[in-house]
Each structure stands twice: as structure tokens, then as C-alpha cells.
Amino acid sequence: MTIVSKTNGASEKTILLVNTGSAKKRFIVQKLKRMGVKLVVLNKEKNWAQPYVDYWILSDNTNHNESLQSIKEFLSNNPKIKIDGVLTFWEDDVLLTSKIVDKFNFIGIPFNTAKKARNKFNFRDFCHKNNLPVPKYKMVRRAEDLKEITENFNFPVVIKPVYGSSSAFVIKVEKQEDLLEMFQYVKSNISTNVESALADGLDILVEEFIDGDEVDIDILLQNGKVKFFSLADNFNKNKGIFFVDSGQAIPSSLPEKCQDDLLETAEIILEKLGIQNGCIHFEAKYSKRGVYPIEVNIRMGGDYVYSYTKSAWGVDLIEYAVKIATGEYFTKIKKPSVPKEYIIGWDLHPNESGMLVELDAPEDIKKNWFVEEIEIYKKIGDPIFVPPEGFEHLGWMTVTGENVLDAQDNLEAALKLVSYKVVKFDSDSSLGKTERKNRFSPAVLNKNLLIRNAKIKAIKGADLTNIRKLRIGLLGNVYANTDNPIELRSSQSMSEVETTLRSKGYEVCTLNLNNFIPTVDKLKKGDIDLVLNLGNRLYNNFELRPHIAALLDSLQIPYTGADSFSLFLAADKIQFKKLLAYHEIPTPDWDYFYDREDQLEEQLKYPLIVKPANSNNSEGITDQSVVINEKRLNEEKEKIIQKMGKAALVEEYIEGDEYEVYILGNNESNLQVLPLHRSIFPPTSKEQWNIYTFDAKWKEGKRENEIIHQLPPKNISKKLESLITEIALDTYTIFKCRDYGKVEIKVDSDNNPYVIELNPSPWLCSLEWGGIVKAAQLIGIDYGMLLEQIIMMAVERYRRNKR
Structure with missing residues (x-):
């Protein structure tokens, strides 16, 4: 049990809120704060509600005894805090709330009644x-x-x-x-x-x-x-x-x-x-x-x-x-x-389960006098499951009228202002060969069956000695007329992979995620056996990268590389750090901020580095990201939280060399760690720290030329090399990476390694100063062999029924 406190202004009443619920309940927490209520929240972890919560009691709400004990400890450790009442707005926790009512003599519904x-x-x-x-x-x-x-x-x-x-x-x-x-x-x-x-x-x-x-x-x-x-x-x-x-x-x-x-x-x-x-x-x-x-x-x-x-x-x-x-x-x-207004609330449901690919809900829709409220829960790229596969909806809206009939007419008008398109999941595919009495028969008994189709069947039966008969879909981001270095790298990867696979005799279909709807249409045709997933962004948004893998799963198409869950955990640096800490993987001491008012943990010592919690390719990182006092910390928080609109991760700055560890494989029988890549930085100054800033990584100049690259590293002990390798392997397997990946590790002056980041799908192209291609070449695996090895590992994974 963990108790987290956050300073806030005084208020007349203090409420114990049991479970924030999902972000759908944001309006409730916001309303409570507008009322001046102090909030003590019993929840499994800090979440979206962080800006509104005065005190967190972190506990597993499904474990009622643990939760009751956590509340007892909180009250004992904070005798000046008087809780005036308990509430929940979340169905999951009405029974726990009733037990709290009984245990602490609050006003509410007793457990035997509840x-x-x-x-x-x-x-x-x-x-x-x-x-x-x-x-x-x-x-x-x-x-x-x-x-x-x-x-x-x-x-x-x-x-x-x-x-x-x-x-x-x-x-x-x-x-x-x-x-x-x-x-x-x-x-x-x-x-x-x-x-x-x-x-x-x-x-x-x-x-x-x-x-x-x-x-x-x-x-x-x-x-x-x-x-x-x-x-x-x-x-x-x-x-x-x-x-x-x-x-x-x-x-x-x-x-x-x-x-x-x-x-x-x-x-x-x-x-x-x-x-x-x-x-x-x-x-x-x-x-x-x-x-x-x-x-x-x-x-x-x-x-x-x-x-x-x-x-x-x-x-x-x-x-x-x-x-x-x-x-x-x-x-x-x-x-x-007679009511002040006649209201109709309407749920927005697609007709079929699928992927939300278009959404037009104008921000100014409430300027229409008859539209009271609108809430949209899904974003483009999100799957929506309706019966029989699931029980979700897109959101809801309320409209008003002078009477019931007028409200109905206004509802019809309001619905015309909102448009969306859901690409239907094809639950039949080759499973359609199974005879069914109706859509709900055992051939589609659960959501998992949406995620398996005949292509997976074909992959399972593929002959590894004749792998080149598979039709490969090359999925990624291709840009024209750009000078953006990341976009150029993405286009380079697509071009090099396509050229190499064609030279090996593969039939390759290029799929550009920047043309999303035509790409989805091509994928739905079902004539691709395996997708090489090089996708980096969706709708020009890196945060949607995990949804690319989710899309392939939803369309039941086998693919190389990490699944959406691993991609999400690696991209969200806060969740990534939490899982590292849980598994006791060494990483710099850290904290995070969702709000400018959040306070830094006292045990953290300057200098610190402040990063966007969800970005890649060193975006948002400059030499100013390293801070040496509270004033500079607040400036970086302001930049990330307010200007970039992201949460901020702060961790202790590690002075030392950085190592990239590339790994191939899926299990103990085929896991392989490639030679390490070491970056040695020039001496630290007030204007220049031992970090890869965005400019150092992506722009040519003096800074890049000053960094020494060693592949493999020189003059490091076998003990340190083994330690870096073992920590990287642990990280790779804990996050369930698949086929290939990269772990980034910083080593301090005492040879202590710290995991910095994980990239489950690193660039698959030749780089000037390193990368997976050069690391593989050092042990005799050329570019074509590397791509085929990744393809074969993916095929073997599907043959073993491991996704």
C-alpha cells in the first residue's frame, strides 16, 4: 500500500472517492473540485485524475481487506485529515464502498444491504x-x-x-x-x-x-x-x-x-x-x-x-x-x-465491430442551441467492439427541445452534425468455411476468434525452407518532398527493405500509412501473408504507433515485431519506468509530472533530465533538458506540460557512456544479442551534457562529430559487457518484445548500468554510425539475411501459436 499526498487549497469538505473510474468520469472529478471538495482517492494507481486529487491512497481495490487496511493506515498517518464522507461513481466498487461505510461509520449503504x-x-x-x-x-x-x-x-x-x-x-x-x-x-x-x-x-x-x-x-x-x-x-x-x-x-x-x-x-x-x-x-x-x-x-x-x-x-x-x-x-x-427542458440522451453505436478510421465531431457543435452535451470516448485508430464481440460505444450526446417531439427532431439534426466511419472486422475470413447457423454460433464465440484467420493458418503451415513464396506487405511511412530527418529515415527504411526483399525473390506490396484508408482497404483484401511492420506514426502522431499493430491484429494479419501492448509500454516512459521498478531492473531514480503543480520527490538529486513522457527519437530533448535547480526544472515542466501538451518524466542525470543493445529472437532457443554499440560523449560542460539531444541524433554538426562510436566497444571488461547484455535481455523479455528490438543503457563512472529506453521496433536500415544492420554485419549476417531471419522468426512464432 502506498499513500501519496499533494498540496492543495483548504476546503470545507473532504471526500474519500473510491476509484476514479475511467477517463469517462472526468466530469465528476472536475465538478467535485469546482465545489471546493478536497479529494482523497482510493485507487490502484495515479492516473488521469492527478491534477484534481489532493491525496492518493494507492491500493488494489479488488482486494477489499488490503483497501480497508490502507485507509486505516492513511487516517493513522494523517491525523489532521478528517474525511467527511465516502462516495463511488463506479459500479465495480459499490461493494467495497459499502464495506468502508461499515468499517469507518460513514453515511451510506451497509454491506449486507449492498x-x-x-x-x-x-x-x-x-x-x-x-x-x-x-x-x-x-x-x-x-x-x-x-x-x-x-x-x-x-x-x-x-x-x-x-x-x-x-x-x-x-x-x-x-x-x-x-x-x-x-x-x-x-x-x-x-x-x-x-x-x-x-x-x-x-x-x-x-x-x-x-x-x-x-x-x-x-x-x-x-x-x-x-x-x-x-x-x-x-x-x-x-x-x-x-x-x-x-x-x-x-x-x-x-x-x-x-x-x-x-x-x-x-x-x-x-x-x-x-x-x-x-x-x-x-x-x-x-x-x-x-x-x-x-x-x-x-x-x-x-x-x-x-x-x-x-x-x-x-x-x-x-x-x-x-x-x-x-x-x-x-x-x-x-x-x-413542467421541466426546464425536454432532453434526449443518445448513445453513438457503430453497426459492426471495427476500427474507427474517420471521425468528424466539430468542436463548436454546442453552438447549435439544441446540443446540450457531447462526449466522444474513442479516437481514430481505436477498435470498437459491439455485440457479439464486445459491448462498447463511441460516446453519447444530449439534445434539448421545447417538447418531446421537438427534441426528437433536434436529435435527428444533431446526429447529422457528427459523422464517423468504422472499418468492419471481417470475422468470417477463411473461418467462413465453418458452417454456422447464425452470426452468434460457436464459430465466433469470442473476441479472440476475430484475431485469428486463414492467413495465420497459412503462416503456421509455411515451409521455412521455402519462405520466399510468402507475399510480404511492407507497412510503414513514406514521405515525398521532405527535409525532416525522421521522415527521411522512415522513407529510407521502406525503400531499402523493399529493394532487398525483391532482390531475394519476394513478392512485396508497399503499404503507406500516410495514405491510411487506401492502405486499410489493401490490407482487408486478404492477399498478404505476412506484414513487415515498419510503421512509425499514424496520422502523423507517434503516440498512435501501438495502434498500427492493433490494426493488424484486428484485421487478423500476421506481422513482424512487437504487438500493441509492448509498443505502448515502451512508448509511455512512465509506465515503462514503473514496470522496470517492479522487476527491479536498474534505471535512474525518477518521478513524473502530469501537472505544473506536482512536486518533485525529495530524494531525487540534481542534476536531473526532464523528458516528454511519450515521444521518441529524442524529440523535445535539448541540452536545456538537463536541469540543476528548481527554477530550471519548472521551466522544463512548463515547456513539456503546457507547450507540448504531454506529461513529463524526470530522472537523475547519469554521466557516462551510452550503449545500444540489439537483440534478435523470441525464446531461449533463438535469442541472440548482437555486438554492443557504445557512444562516448565529449567532456560535460554547462552548455553540453552527455546525452543524445534531438540535434545530436538528427542534425549534422560539431556535436555529432565529437561523439565517439565504438562497434563493438573497446577496452571494457567482460564483466561489464555481460552485465549490460543480461540487463538488456531481461528488459527485452519482460516487455515481451518479438523478433527484434533495441535496449538503451547508460553506464556511470562506477560501471553501474541503467536502462534508459526500449525500442521494440528499431530502424531496419543502414545507419552511418551504428544500428541493427551494422551490428548484425559484425557477426556475418548481411542485410538480406537479417530481414529473412526476422521473417522466419515471426513465422516460427505463429507456428508455435505465440502471437
Whole structure:
């Protein structure tokens, strides 16, 4: 357990926020800070919320005992900090929050009550025992349990996870003969990787389907009394056999009697559950047989619920949630008979799973009077998985109108202002040879099957002695009429690889990522056996580099080099450092800043080097990046955080030589470390430090000429050479590099090596002063042999079913 403190201004209330949630919840944390609330956040790690958090309690929220102990230690170590209340806005942590309520005597929902509401089976049991309307239901753990359902239940039925959220894995089964198949689909695919709220359990519930109008009721409950309620109609969630949140309209258009019945049922259930205080999101259906409760969410509703409640009724659910949690009494909110505005919230869903390749959501869209809010969660290059492969959406928007019909017309107009294109995943490919009854049959039972196709099958069967029959796709960035040294290097790599492979007899198809849509279209044709991934940027953005590998995985095309996860970890220097520290790989002492106000760890000593946390090729690094005092540190922080718009990594400056270690291979049987490349810098001065600045690496001049390059190194001990090699190998394998890669290591005056960076896909072209090509030549591997060796290692990797 780690506790991290950050100084902030005084405020009236201090809230323990359990889990920040994803960046989708940014608006909540921002609102809390605008209210002047001091935030103590219980979370696994510091994240996007860092600028808004006063104190972090870093602990694994899935381990409730550890989290409770962490809070206890925090309170013991910080006796002057008085926490006034606890809140969560994240479904994953409602049970942990209830345990915190019990343990520390906060206002909220006790654990014994929370587990009845959180667990859908327990909630059905509770309703049944209290003579509340409930459909027939049964917990199903094995296929044998389905017999009772086929014999005693009326169809259609609904299959759903007991701890699910956001309609993930909720399926409607119309016919008895489809029940086993649909149960197996859910059983095989249900996972916290798809829906994190499932961390509480993976049990499955089957119940009779209730036909009717679905309604959400948002309730503020204080001291057992309903202080505010708001009803919203759900649009049709049915998407074939799946249920997908489509949108909601507020206020409800149901007859007044129906609304009264719904509210009365909600009040009865909350009273019988024993819920006295909370911001509740209650879901129910109004059927021909009356009201049927669906579930009680013991936290504020997600997505646009906060936005449309505030717009329609002028009620800020976050403000009142804080008042309830801190025991600040408020009178019943008088709701007018007519809302301030009629609001529709609408979820943006593509029709098929795929890769987002185009997105046009104008920044000034809210200048249209009828557009209230818009949130886009995905970026170009991101995959989006919709049923059956996943349960994601692009984002949402809310629109207003003078009445319901006017709001609907305005929604139609607003949707025309937002355009996007998703390149469909071809889940059939050669798997289409498998006979299927429908799209959801076992041939596409889970997302992983999207990532394997006939090309991988062909690679697995490839004869290594006849590898040159493979059709190679050469994927990278080609630039014309440029004097940018990085762009020239990228074009050089593509040209040299293409020329060499053609001379060896390969059929090569050049794919320029700078022409993204035509390139994706070529990849989708399926006539490429293996891609040589030399991609450096996507949409001229290095940070999107991991998405290139993700694109190939999504299109089910085998490729050389690192996968998206390894590329991401290597590119994000903060995550890279954390993993090095976890595995005790030596690296300079370090810290990081997301905000200008972040303070430096006291144990770090000057001089320090300040780098952009996510950039490559020494971009943003100059001799001024090395700082010797706080004033210079703040100047560099300002440059990176404000001007470059990036987080900043700061680490202790290491005076000494730098080593590049190139590695080939994937496992112990073929791992090979090439001869080391050593850079010896000129003596340090106040204006010039022992680092590779951008100019030193990319511009010809005096500085570059002063650096001495040794390949292999001269006059270093075998012990140091072995130590550098072993540390580089550990780094390469820990980050799961594939086929080839480069580790950069700095060695101080006492011969202590420190890992500086990892490049899982270094340049595959000839360089003047080193590089993988020259390192390979030293042991008799010429350029053509090097490329073929990389291709063969990739083929062997796919043959072993290792991606």
C-alpha cells in the first residue's frame, strides 16, 4: 500500500472517492473540485485524475481487506485529515464502498444491504421473499441446469451476468432450442476484460423476459425519505438478441398513473432493502401486469444521466450526493410540473465491430442551441467492439427541445452534425468455411476468434525452407518532398527493405500509412501473408504507433515485431519506468509530472533530465533538458506540460557512456544479442551534457562529430559487457518484445548500468554510425539475411501459436 499526498487549497469538505473510474468520469472529478471538495482517492494507481486529487491512497481495490487496511493506515498517518464522507461513481466498487461505510461509520449503504442490490440473483430472491413482482429466475452454472428452464419457464428468456453492468452479455433467447448455444456463448466469453464490473463474480442468471416500457428512476434518498426523483424513458434496447443502451428521454412520457406506480414500487423496494441514504439509479419495466423491478444501482447513473437531470430539472446529482454522504441536511426538492427542458440522451453505436478510421465531431457543435452535451470516448485508430464481440460505444450526446417531439427532431439534426466511419472486422475470413447457423454460433464465440484467420493458418503451415513464396506487405511511412530527418529515415527504411526483399525473390506490396484508408482497404483484401511492420506514426502522431499493430491484429494479419501492448509500454516512459521498478531492473531514480503543480520527490538529486513522457527519437530533448535547480526544472515542466501538451518524466542525470543493445529472437532457443554499440560523449560542460539531444541524433554538426562510436566497444571488461547484455535481455523479455528490438543503457563512472529506453521496433536500415544492420554485419549476417531471419522468426512464432 502506498499513500501519496499533494498540496492543495483548504476546503470545507473532504471526500474519500473510491476509484476514479475511467477517463469517462472526468466530469465528476472536475465538478467535485469546482465545489471546493478536497479529494482523497482510493485507487490502484495515479492516473488521469492527478491534477484534481489532493491525496492518493494507492491500493488494489479488488482486494477489499488490503483497501480497508490502507485507509486505516492513511487516517493513522494523517491525523489532521478528517474525511467527511465516502462516495463511488463506479459500479465495480459499490461493494467495497459499502464495506468502508461499515468499517469507518460513514453515511451510506451497509454491506449486507449492498450485496442484495449488487447481485442480481440475490435481488430477485429478495423481491420474491418480500412478495414483490419478479419473473421466474434461476442461477445457471452448468448446461445441466438449463433443463429446468426449458421445462418450466415461458420463452423468451433473458440470460445475464449476476454482477453485470451496461447491458454487457445480456441476451434474449426466443426459442428453447437456442438456449444452450446462447448460454455457452455467455459462459465462454464473460470476462472482466470486456466488463470490469464482473470482477465481483462471473455467475449467470436466467429469467423470463418481461415485455414492457423500460424506465430509469434517479432518486436522492436522505434519512429514508425520497428528496428528489426523476423518471426517464429508455428507447428500445433490443439489437437482435442483445440489449444495447440506445438512448433515454426525460421527462417520461408514460401516463401519470404509470409513473406513480413506478415510483411507489421503487420506494417500497428501497424501504424493504433498508437503504436510507444514497443517490440511486433504479431500473424497472412497466408491463401489462404492472411494475417489475430490474435492478437497483446504488450509485449515480452513468453517461448522460447527470447531464440530462441537471438540464431538465436544475438538480445537480453530484452536489446532492456529496450532501448525502457528508450528512448535510436538505429539504425535499420541489420539482415543477413542467421541466426546464425536454432532453434526449443518445448513445453513438457503430453497426459492426471495427476500427474507427474517420471521425468528424466539430468542436463548436454546442453552438447549435439544441446540443446540450457531447462526449466522444474513442479516437481514430481505436477498435470498437459491439455485440457479439464486445459491448462498447463511441460516446453519447444530449439534445434539448421545447417538447418531446421537438427534441426528437433536434436529435435527428444533431446526429447529422457528427459523422464517423468504422472499418468492419471481417470475422468470417477463411473461418467462413465453418458452417454456422447464425452470426452468434460457436464459430465466433469470442473476441479472440476475430484475431485469428486463414492467413495465420497459412503462416503456421509455411515451409521455412521455402519462405520466399510468402507475399510480404511492407507497412510503414513514406514521405515525398521532405527535409525532416525522421521522415527521411522512415522513407529510407521502406525503400531499402523493399529493394532487398525483391532482390531475394519476394513478392512485396508497399503499404503507406500516410495514405491510411487506401492502405486499410489493401490490407482487408486478404492477399498478404505476412506484414513487415515498419510503421512509425499514424496520422502523423507517434503516440498512435501501438495502434498500427492493433490494426493488424484486428484485421487478423500476421506481422513482424512487437504487438500493441509492448509498443505502448515502451512508448509511455512512465509506465515503462514503473514496470522496470517492479522487476527491479536498474534505471535512474525518477518521478513524473502530469501537472505544473506536482512536486518533485525529495530524494531525487540534481542534476536531473526532464523528458516528454511519450515521444521518441529524442524529440523535445535539448541540452536545456538537463536541469540543476528548481527554477530550471519548472521551466522544463512548463515547456513539456503546457507547450507540448504531454506529461513529463524526470530522472537523475547519469554521466557516462551510452550503449545500444540489439537483440534478435523470441525464446531461449533463438535469442541472440548482437555486438554492443557504445557512444562516448565529449567532456560535460554547462552548455553540453552527455546525452543524445534531438540535434545530436538528427542534425549534422560539431556535436555529432565529437561523439565517439565504438562497434563493438573497446577496452571494457567482460564483466561489464555481460552485465549490460543480461540487463538488456531481461528488459527485452519482460516487455515481451518479438523478433527484434533495441535496449538503451547508460553506464556511470562506477560501471553501474541503467536502462534508459526500449525500442521494440528499431530502424531496419543502414545507419552511418551504428544500428541493427551494422551490428548484425559484425557477426556475418548481411542485410538480406537479417530481414529473412526476422521473417522466419515471426513465422516460427505463429507456428508455435505465440502471437
